[in-house]
Amino acid sequence: MLKSRKHVFWEAMVMTIAIFLVGLFLGMMIEQSNSNKISSFLIESEISLADGNAFSEIIKNQNFSCDIIKNMNIEFADKVYEEAKLLEQFDGSEKLTDNLKSLHKKYDLLRTLLWTSNQESLERCKNYNLIIYLYEYETEELDKKAQQNVWSKIISDLHNNEESVLLIPIAADSELSSLNLLLSEYDIKSYPVVIINNKNVLYEIESEESLKKYLD
């Protein structure tokens, strides 16, 4: 009757370890696959950014239409924005590895470059609005998280409803020296914060309507 007594504990342990290892392996595979997906997007975006920069250099002293510049920049920014949204989604399901964290940082760098590359175009053309949304990625404060959640929605609505808005959300706590240098010019006290057209720094957003008055 008790023939199984001696072995069942080890057998159960072996089964548990086996299913656990399979589960962890599958989990890591899924996370790796997500990471690979984002990585391939990132490579494309990096190429697009480099292409955009080369384009800017070429047209610098020529009379190219500002509309072309605007459309190219907004199109590229929107692409990066959509990829970032996907990254955010994958971010929440990443439990076993830290692959996406470094990708997040890479995207922040890409978006910082996009911000800098737009300084001159905006100055020259003035035919679109540049919204930089700076938030804290690593914060554990519930109030801040909730505030950032709602701000994202307001800014996203504005971006969807207005035609000429170039939106660049950047995690301010990415520890990127280039970003830190850029931010030091604005003397920012706390996050989240919104910078519109490189001149208006907003620590409070009441609604989408309240943002519109800062747009050109």
Add this chain to the structure above:
Amino acid sequence: MEFLTYLYLFYTFVAFYFLFIYILVYFQNRKQIYEVVKPNKIYSLSIVVPCYNEAGTIGKNIEAILASNYGGLKKLIVVDDCSTDNSFEIIKGYAKKDKRVMAVQTPKNTGRAAGAKNFGAKFVKTELIGFSDADSYPEKDAISKMIGFFNDKKMGAVTSRVLVSNKKNKLAKIQAIEYKIIAFTRKLLGFLESIYVTNGPLSIYRKSAFDDVGGFDINNLTEDIEITWHFVSKGWKVEMAIPSVAFTNVPTNIKSWFKQRVRWNIGGLQTISKYKSKFFQCGMLGLFIMPFFIMSWFLGITGLFFLVYRLGRYLIGKILVAKYSVASQVALVRYEDLSLNPSILFFFGLVLFALGFTYTIIAMAYSRENNFKHRVHDIFIYSIFYLLAYPPLLIISFYKFMKGENKW
């Protein structure tokens, strides 16, 4: 990885481990679950029933035991623990009608079932001694299906399967499911020599084993758990006869259910405390039963804090988002909020739930009752909500235990 992820993985690992133990034991022994051993001889048996203010049920209990088809039943000793109702009059009435019934009364109220049981045990002169609660009703063949296990001279105790008699409302119906799961699990634990309790509704002990452990511990709130651990610690075997059924009344309101469960938990803690020196010693008691109990407590209590922490943060986060959303006139919920990217932890949880639910269904299938079918939604309520009540109960019980509250 975050600390909470490690914690979650640890929980998952332990849950899988215990579940696999049960699954393996089930598959390796499933043909023996309903095993009934034929007795080598007629063992003489006395049954002791403690009674305190049980006028409503004691008669039915006595009749159920007297109706047993076991020929070796010599005495039914019904111990009135100085009831304030007319229980003793009823008992004396039965004693007059059937000479096997002995009506005795404690000199003063002992305050606990253990006291009345020990008092009744003094009158027992048979090889076996059985105990039944005054609100329980063993089936006609319940005793005879237990006796054969005593062919093994090291068998100290045999316990029965308890089913719920008064399935009057939702709470009782859910407890009926719980009792079936408990009975099935206990039988599986029996294959590991790890039965940790011989229940009150019907258990039979070898009298020499009962004397060897000195009877019930009157200071323990769950004397049936304590005596079982005592048997195991002294090297006596404990078995369960799943075909042997005793029906019992369960609490039908939350207050009495809560009181009963707290008492069970405090009794469990008293027992762990009493036998702490046996931890990782003394065969299956120290190697499995005690770690199993302690692990259940640890996981139950820490799990609740974990759950409350996560749930609390989630809810506070949602409230804050709602507050800011309303102030900014932004939609509360959007499609992006609903898009799911489940993590591996979610899949682990899903597999665990599926395995646990399958186990529940198998356990239920082994405890079918004639003329009664459980509703599927009751099984879901049991599996999802009822089990969630355990951890808070553990914490309350632990608090009361630490405060020294050990009233019946």
